[in-house]
Amino acid sequence: MTKADLVEIVYEKIGGLSKKESQDIVEKIFETMKTSLKQGDKIKISGFGNFTLRDKRPRKGRNPQTGDDIEITARRVLTFRPSQILKSHINEPIKPS
Incomplete structure (x- = not known):
């Protein structure tokens, strides 16, 4: 599974979002995880x-x-x-x- 696959799943499962908004959500989740891990959390x-x-x-x-x-x-x-x-x-x- 790739990040693009996750974006597609978010787009399909959550109605009312554009693909761009779905991509932004997935990107923000990963960015938040990376930042937290870098800080040692x-x-x-x-x-x-x-x-x-x-x-x-x-x-x-x-x-x-x-x-x-x-x-x-x-x-x-x-x-x-x-x-x-x-x-x-x-x-x-x-x-x-």
Whole structure:
């Protein structure tokens, strides 16, 4: 699923909005999420899951092509933990149409 697919779904499911307004809504949601994560906030979406940032320390690694030791720099990593509701929904058997 792409962002364009989400815009299309918002356009179809919520009557009275233009495609441009639907696109603006989806863009604002993603922009708000990105800003919150950059500030170090957690995002908790009930029934869906949690987005959090983890700080990874620098560590030693190895270049697989040359075998040389390298230093892997410290960085922030985005993690997603699905809720039990989402896990249950994903694991339900698919009903034939």
